[in-house]
Amino acid sequence: MQLHDNPASPFCRIVQVLIRETGQANDVEIDPAIGHPLASEKMPVAQNPLGKIPTLSREEGPALYDSRVICRYLDARVSGGMYPDGDALWDALTLEATAHGIMDAAVLMVYEWRARPEEAYSKDWVEGQWAKVTRALDAIEARWMGHLAAPMNITHIAVGCALGYLDFRHADRDWRAGRPNLSAWFEGFATRESMKDTAPSA
The missing domain is CATH 3.40.30.10 (Glutaredoxin)
Incomplete structure (x- = not known):
């Protein structure tokens, strides 16, 4: 492959x-x-x-x-076991989708200044994308931390990579502020060998 x-x-x-x-x-x-x-x-x-x-x-x-x-x-x-069985699957897929939404918005923010001419750049549009990110992060902090405490599955990978991308491209926005539980979870998850091996550097 x-x-x-x-x-x-x-x-x-x-x-x-x-x-x-x-x-x-x-x-x-x-x-x-x-x-x-x-x-x-x-x-x-x-x-x-x-x-x-x-x-x-x-x-x-x-x-x-x-x-x-x-x-x-x-x-x-x-048969890697990264997707739960039964009703737990729908929660996992929803949290995975939430993480993908964070990444979608964060990537579009980067494209706005990389792909558009300066005169077409929209600060309001960028802030609208960041509002999606903050709402999603707040939802994870408030409602989804129990799922991240469960055995490893696709949600951990998706959320971990979303947060890693925020550190990589949007570190100045400090997503950790006001989200102590999510921040603490990520500090631990980021130490996994799979995360260290794939950390972006450029």
């Missing part, structure tokens, strides 16, 4: 962490990709018509894309 990947992407990082947590690192070749919606020439457009990463090429079928699809596939491939 070949994973089209960029280490700065939090969505790619989720897949990379799951690969390590489920013991599949030796089964996946990494193909570096870089770009954004206005510069897709180095993105896997032949494998994914959306030109987005992560994308997973595989011999047994067409490429898979969207990190949530890829993670479900890789987990099922080895």
